[in-house]
Amino acid sequence: MSSTDVSHETESEILLDEGDHDRFSHYARKADIVESAVTGKPIVALCGKVWVPDRNPDRFPLCPRCKELYEKKKSQESN
Numbered sequence: 001m002s003s004t005d006v007s008h009e010t011e012s013e014i015l016l017d018e019g020d021h022d023r024f025s026h027y028a029r030k031a032d033i034v035e036s037a038v039t040g041k042p043i044v045a046l047c048g049k050v051w052v053p054d055r056n057p058d059r060f061p062l063c064p065r066c067k068e069l070y071e072k073k074k075s076q077e078s079n
């Protein structure tokens with residue numbers, strides 16, 4: 001019974017390291033990304049997802065939700 005709890009904890013840790021099941025690059029504030037690169041802590045993306053930015057964001061496709069929100073924000077600012 002108790003061994004199940006331990007294995008579950010380990011599993012979620014691995015998932016966090018892998019950057020979740022959907023491997024996307026997300027938009028976030030540049031200051032947050034820089035800080036995460038130093039501390040290794042997860043940050044909150046534009047879409048609300050908490051993730052750890054990869055050192056090579058080009059490896060992953062851009063999160064569609066982040067892109068949508070970013071472009072919406074950009075078009076509002078230019079108006």
Ligand SMILES: [Zn+2]
Binds near residue numbers: 027064065066
């Ligand atoms: Zn996103």
